[in-house]
Amino acid sequence: MIDNAHPTAEFRVICANLPAPPLFWRDDTGFRHGYESDLGRLLARTLGLPFQFAYQNWADFYPALQAGKGDVILCGQGISDHRKTLADFTEPYAVFDEAVMIRRGANLRSASDLVGKKVGAIAQSLNMALAETFTGCICVPFGGDSDDVLGDMVTALRDGKIDAFVDDDVALVPLAEEADLEIGFSVPTQNKWGIAIKKGDDVWLAQVNEALAIVKSNGQLERLWRKWMPSLSYPFPTS
Numbered sequence: 001m002i003d004n005a006h007p008t009a010e011f012r013v014i015c016a017n018l019p020a021p022p023l024f025w026r027d028d029t030g031f032r033h034g035y036e037s038d039l040g041r042l043l044a045r046t047l048g049l050p051f052q053f054a055y056q057n058w059a060d061f062y063p064a065l066q067a068g069k070g071d072v073i074l075c076g077q078g079i080s081d082h083r084k085t086l087a088d089f090t091e092p093y094a095v096f097d098e099a100v101m102i103r104r105g106a107n108l109r110s111a112s113d114l115v116g117k118k119v120g121a122i123a124q125s126l127n128m129a130l131a132e133t134f135t136g137c138i139c140v141p142f143g144g145d146s147d148d149v150l151g152d153m154v155t156a157l158r159d160g161k162i163d164a165f166v167d168d169d170v171a172l173v174p175l176a177e178e179a180d181l182e183i184g185f186s187v188p189t190q191n192k193w194g195i196a197i198k199k200g201d202d203v204w205l206a207q208v209n210e211a212l213a214i215v216k217s218n219g220q221l222e223r224l225w226r227k228w229m230p231s232l233s234y235p236f237p238t239s
Helices: 035-047 058-066 126-131 149-158 202-217 220-228
Strands: 011-015 051-055 094-103 118-122 138-142 164-168 181-193
Touching: 011 035, 011 058, 035 051, 035 202, 035 220, 094 126, 094 149, 118 126, 118 149, 126 138, 126 164, 126 181, 138 149, 149 164, 149 181, 202 220
Parallel strands: 011 051, 118 138, 118 164
Antiparallel strands: 094 164, 094 181
């Protein structure tokens, strides 16, 4: 257990209340499962703090962190230059490639197939940054101000409002099991995901980084990874 934890005496995780397995989702009883959910609980125990989720819409994450409505953001935050202007970040707890989701049979298998096509992604995300590299495609930003931005992109794809969308591969693997959807192609971007901390709170950042280092070194993070994402390679050195 780490001494001198954050003065709030809680570990309140800002996250989205939407289904995105294997990262997070809630069952019929309201219990939240998944890799990120379990990691939040694990870090809270390591810090010796009580744990709770602080649900926000995606677009409200950073204003909520700034306003003190939560202590960290632990919810699919690839560490980008833009996000580093909004918060400080821990060392990565995950590394993922990106993929392009299409309607099954659409035969969009490379970036060159997306010329003239509408490609969605969450606005100002690493996914949108990748979409913007696809020469000749029409980028369609999704603002994240709804209850389920991933669901919004899936609906738009199914309705023909977009031809494809970009997200991290881990979020798209379950969707590819749907009868009408498939992954068109993947891009080995190796995006690092981190936990966001209110800017300038160096002591808290150090404490969360210490907790993360502990669960990496003792094998607990690897066990969570292999429990929830056995088909993906664990991206950190093993003991």
